Amino acid sequence: MTTSRPNVLESAMPQQTTTTPPQITVPPFAVIPGAQVQQTLQGQEQQIVNLVEATYRLHAAGDSVNPPSYFLRFPDRPTARIIALPASIGGQVRVDGMKWISSFPANVTAGVPRASAVLILNDHDTGYPFACLESSIISASRTAAMAASAADRLTRHRGRPTRIGFFGTGLIARYIHTFLSATGWSFEQTGVHDVSADSAAGFRTYLQQTPTGRITVHDSPEQLIRASDLVVFATVAGRPHVTDPAWFDHNPLVLYVSLRDLAPEIVLASANIVDDVDHCLKADTSPHLAEQLTGNRDFLTGTLHDVMTGRVELPEDRPVVFSPFGLGVLDLAVGKHVYDEVTRAGQLHVVDDFFHETRRYG
Numbered sequence: 001m002t003t004s005r006p007n008v009l010e011s012a013m014p015q016q017t018t019t020t021p022p023q024i025t026v027p028p029f030a031v032i033p034g035a036q037v038q039q040t041l042q043g044q045e046q047q048i049v050n051l052v053e054a055t056y057r058l059h060a061a062g063d064s065v066n067p068p069s070y071f072l073r074f075p076d077r078p079t080a081r082i083i084a085l086p087a088s089i090g091g092q093v094r095v096d097g098m099k100w101i102s103s104f105p106a107n108v109t110a111g112v113p114r115a116s117a118v119l120i121l122n123d124h125d126t127g128y129p130f131a132c133l134e135s136s137i138i139s140a141s142r143t144a145a146m147a148a149s150a151a152d153r154l155t156r157h158r159g160r161p162t163r164i165g166f167f168g169t170g171l172i173a174r175y176i177h178t179f180l181s182a183t184g185w186s187f188e189q190t191g192v193h194d195v196s197a198d199s200a201a202g203f204r205t206y207l208q209q210t211p212t213g214r215i216t217v218h219d220s221p222e223q224l225i226r227a228s229d230l231v232v233f234a235t236v237a238g239r240p241h242v243t244d245p246a247w248f249d250h251n252p253l254v255l256y257v258s259l260r261d262l263a264p265e266i267v268l269a270s271a272n273i274v275d276d277v278d279h280c281l282k283a284d285t286s287p288h289l290a291e292q293l294t295g296n297r298d299f300l301t302g303t304l305h306d307v308m309t310g311r312v313e314l315p316e317d318r319p320v321v322f323s324p325f326g327l328g329v330l331d332l333a334v335g336k337h338v339y340d341e342v343t344r345a346g347q348l349h350v351v352d353d354f355f356h357e358t359r360r361y362g
């Protein structure tokens with residue numbers, strides 16, 4: 001009688017399984033123009049603020065990858081730059097991608113917006129790009145949404161400001177005003193200051209078409225700041241031009257989206273909230289200059305997420321400066337939301353055969 005003993009080699013080998021390989025297909029590639037982006041986002045300001053806050057929560061929980069932005073600069077065009085913001089986000093959004101955003105300030109004198117951008121969304125499973133979206137509107141919307149979120153979160157225990165001042169009055173200032181208005185803010189006084197009289201006049205005309213209280217155009221930056229308990233910085237300054245901490249003696253909230261206007265001494269005299277510490281302390285932002293001056297990060301109070309979760313409290317006897325570097329994960333979240341809405345509406349423009357070599361051996 002022979003007993004059948006297992007072949008040593010066989011028993012050492014992994015058991016053959018009959019599972020079929022996962023079904024992987026190349027997703028269709030779509031292009032979403034600015035008109036569709038704007039149509040989708042208009043009227044959704046509160047929803048976008050909620051989405052931005054949910055994205056901060058995912059980022060704080062570690063469910064994101066958000067490496068440093070890459071700044072492409074040009075020796076022959078020193079004021080211009082193009083920034084790459086690659087990122088990946090988990091949660092229900094679950095998408096990878098990159099924002100590629102140009103800043104050419106000289107465009108403005110020709111009546112063309114300074115910033116232009118595209119956002120690429122990549123499929124989680126195959127890595128294939130599946131959408132290219134016009135992204136200057138997405139970028140402006142997520143920036144305004146994070147400003148509106150900060151205005152709300154950072155004033156809950158300090159009293160709501162009633163006098164707002166816009167320092168720099170381009171497209172971002174307009175979007176921030178729109179988002180604040182759409183999320184329940186109204187102001188008794190609105191101050192405006194810009195080095196360009198044309199910009200200040202254009203912004204004033206825009207404001208007059210909205211339900212705004214008294215509007216004052218300030219020639220002096222000092223007057224604008226002293227007259228405002230909420231100051232929005234949205235200039236294109238490359239280095240500090242506001243240097244006197246005494247202008248902030250009334251302890252305003254500063255929404256500091258342009259990041260390079262304030263001397264480090266003003267940062268050091270304030271409570272400082274950022275969106276992400278490592279991102280914000282780079283690229284010669286004012287908090288970065290403050291770190292270089294002091295050799296430490298002790299002047300940072302915390303992140304906006306820390307405030308949202310009650311981990312930090314804000315003093316009432318100092319200015320509060322919110323410096324958001326602007327995370328690529330926010331662009332991804334808002335971009336994916338636009339993609340989903342356009343898809344749901346059955347209005348996605350797919351580019352047939354965009355990826356053509358889809359069989360490995362032809």
Ligand SMILES: NC(=O)c1ccc[n+]([C@@H]2O[C@H](COP(=O)([O-])OP(=O)(O)OC[C@H]3O[C@@H](n4cnc5c(N)ncnc54)[C@H](O)[C@@H]3O)[C@@H](O)[C@H]2O)c1
Nearest residue numbers: 114143168170171172194195196199234235236258325326
């Ligand atoms: N932190 C972020 O996530 C984020 C996102 C988007 C944009 N931004 C920044 O917002 C800023 C504004 O963008 P935009 O698209 O509105 O630009 P824009 O060119 O449309 O407007 C900028 C305005 O600032 C004015 N200005 C320039 N220097 C000034 C100064 N020293 N004092 C007063 N006014 C001055 C200009 O005349 C112009 O009217 C940029 O610095 C941009 O990088 C930040």
